[in-house]
Amino acid sequence: MPDLSRHLLCCGDATDLATWSSIPYFLLQAGQRQGILQGGLRLDPLRLRWRRQHLNLAQLLRQGKPGGFQYSRTFVSALLKQAQLPADQPLNLLSHFPLLPAADWPAAWRVDFYIDATTRQVFNDYGSGERLAPAYRQQVLERERQAYGQAGAVICMAQWAADSVIRDYGIDPAKVHVVPGGANLDETQVAGLPTANPPPPPSRDKPLRLGFLGKEWQRKGGPFLLELADALQQRGIPTVIRAIGPDPASLPSHPSLQPLGFIHKQTDTARFVAELQSWYFGTLFSEAEAFGISNRECLRLGVPVLAHAAGGIASTLPDNGCGQLFAAHPGADEVADWIAARLSSYAGYLQWRAALAPRWREFTWDAAVRQLAAILG
Template sequence: MKLVCCGDATDLATWSSTPLFLLQAGLKQGLFQGGLALHPQQLRRRGRLWNLKQVFTTGKAGGFQYSRTFTRALLAQARLAPDQPLALLSHFPLLPCHPWPTSWRVDYYIDATTQQVLADYGSGDRLATAYRQQVLERERRAYQAAGAVICMAQWAADSVINDYGINPAKVHVVPGGANLDEGQLAQLPPVPLPPPPSAEHPLRLGFLGKEWQRKGGPFLLELWGALQQRGIPTVIRAIGPDPAKLPAHPALQPLGFVNKQRDTARFVAELRSWHFGTLFSDAEAFGISNRECLRLGVPLLAHALGGIPSTLPDAGCGQLFAVHPSAAEVADWIAARLSPYAGYLACRAKLAPRWREFTWAAAVEQLTQILI
């Protein structure tokens, strides 16, 4: 079986490195024989011409990545023989383009359906209505023809079943793992747990991701105010966003981009210094950052939106709030969890030994049971 995505599955820079870490774990356990190295950037000129044509024919410029032209040209880069038996596990719902050769077996492992991407992330406004329906119909036929449709979250699985009418018997949920190098993690020394919040050592709330606005950064500033009112000194540690684009705020401590592969020790020490990781997104298909926090023994605060609930298997991993909670509600929960502080430390002590649950190795074991 080969792993395919909308890009180079062997490149750390592709899709937040998710395909690569899945591929590496799958190669070790014998699920994969390799991954396809596809290069969508080589199709940019063709995409501009395609989108220009869309303007004249539909009045909407967008959607090249969902077209037959794109998916066929992209997969053609791999020069796969249509008459040779081949098994593909695809991260992209429209790749390969359906119908595919009868000698191929195709399964899917997705974080969201195209219907969810277009609706929840707002990108559907760029597509003409008729073209959008055509795309979704091709996706439905692809799911029907696939061996299995595996989703990272129950949210996506519900869409496959309800929006596309796919038989629930062929739809599965396998949460993704942390995009962290397990070999490097094994060599790192222990990191002390964070001390009780004080003026000298404030409560640390962690933000991990490039998109400050979408992933709930502004809510964290509201939460800071509510915690201040409760006498809990707090700072917000932000990895990912461009510091120049963040608001000026006394509690916000931007760290910029931290390379998890080349600067693993710094990344791990930073996350383990947090009292809680956070993810209060406006739209979220899954949340690999949550799995990275849990892999490192850091509990989470998030709300039950999109695929986020599938990243936290139980209450021992932190707290899921109803969508868009008030800052006061979250601050009250934090205050209760921190008092007594020994109770908070006990929760961390129980979470840390569960690290393997949140790895790609564990996900591959589940995928193998479905696919082999």
Template sequence: MSRHLLCCGDATDLATWSNIPYFLLQAGLRSGLLQGGLALRPERLRWRRRLWNLAQLLRSGRAGGFQYSSAFTRALLAQAPLPAMGGSEPLALLSHFPLLPPEPWPAHWRVDFYIDATTHQVLHDYGSGQRIAARFQRQVLERERRGFQAAGAVICMAQWAADSVIHDYGIDPAKVHVVHGGANLDEAKLALLPVAQPPPAPSAEQPLRLGFLGKEWQRKGGPFLLQLADALQQRGIPTVIRAIGPDPAQLPPHPALQPLGFINKQTDTAHFVAELRSWHFGTLFSDAEAFGISNRECLRLGVPVLAHAVGGIASTLPDDGCGQLFTAHPRTAVVADWIAARLSPYAGYLAWRAELAPRWREFTWEAAVEQLKGILGPSPI
């Protein structure tokens, strides 16, 4: 019996779910935790989605939620070359999606979950439930609860999700664990790059660099960063916001904003890494966030992070040596004052950053896989 990684998509494809399944799979293959990943294609179910949504609209007045339905999960899993559900061949799955495989599964399957958020959190904290009928939501959450109960272990990327598994679903805390995700970066390519110098003290010629990494400018706190840049300018600290990910055409005009568009970290690793290492701080001031892999990527590269305690973000920063975690939705003045104090004297900032750099292994998927192995044991081949 071998263990395979399962997600709502192709676990072998770099483009799936913010690269997380791909990098976990590669680290899992190297360590022996995993023997493969399932390549599922939810896009092939688009016509079924349209018919299901229409039927749901007629039944309840709300059309959303196909991805949470039994029809979707069963049709999606049927794409994989797995033993027949009625057969007796043993199988082990590590699932990133809390509704896959659909419950009930055969007794000779071993299923464990490794999730960033529960469906309860997605529906309520992210607001996805607004377009889904309340009765259907209750059905989905009950199926998820039964899946968690039947699983060997429910492992979460953040304590935030673990608390939901325990309190919202009533799962025994003994089977709930937390393993923080790693940086989605190619370690082999990183090993070939030269050691970079830290950024210089902020000046008019070389302003303070605050980094933004992600596609969703609004949700991940982009507007707050523009206010923060203004507050820092008022304190005499020249500041720019370096934004990787959002479409520059969709960003607001602001003198401090420097859109960089999309940088492919696989094909243009040196450029991506050099950009992040040039930042004084990475940032993540999201309205809702299950974890925050961008924080782990900054920390892997020795860049401290500024963020606030929303969702699972707190779990991305192990301690004060990694940056600063602010109370949820802080005032810009509070963050600006903290930055000004942290940069003075600048030698103190450099010493702080120098202590972070040697800790890079903590923030890799290899470190996460070792913890997963401690919980799951070696692959049950």
């Protein structure tokens, strides 16, 4: 019987913790534990830098705009060639990159996709398509449509992306699925940490802590959190914003903002976990967001989340026991009023939080892999 062991594929080294916010790494670890992934391909886009300059010049001459090398057939073909995969032997690939491999891959291969966003959504919602010529954008989207059509399954982290696959690319809904991602945390290390006490009622000495997690302060809603802190202060609730990720030098000066810089989740796990568990709420009020792994990390650690329904964020919170999902782009007063009401009975808040903690397994990559296994067979 042919060996159909599955390999994880992404735009980079799937075995490297630094690749794509660590998502391939943690998915690979869980996939190997459960036996649905044999390994991950180690690809190096930096080896293709010299080709980027050549293609950008060609794009400028042909289309009037340079750029878009990472979306080109030249790039994906050269990148995949690094793996030296046999074209004439059965092979299973689970790809994190919608254009890799390019459509018309060998008939002996089975390719499934597990994506956070379609390329159309990346172009439109994140604005990255503005620097590309319209004709080139259409070529890229057509190649993506062909790849989805040839794939066995197209699995999305959020319903937002699944809707795009069906609506924008015309893919049969029967082959489109949703599997939310898990927390990018080392479960062995987390399991060895002591149980944390819940935070005390907010006071002047121990103010309400709202957490921000991510490098992109502006895109992920940092400015809104400062407005929210002001609104809470006006309601007599001392509040601070604890920010992990952004360079403190790049952040605005605000009395409620407490920048923590970068905390390495793998080498400084205890500090990272203790910090998140000291938050009353994690937050995610992004301008654009394909999913929101930070929400899953908060939930994994028993911390409820405040977010709004922009992009794929809604799929990170399965129900009201996990926090509060507001309509997209709420006002600071609306969110502040909700927080004040939620904390008005602090015993009720603690009971709500205590009910979330035992659900931690729902938010792990092991849980996601079990869902993937049921789909992939």
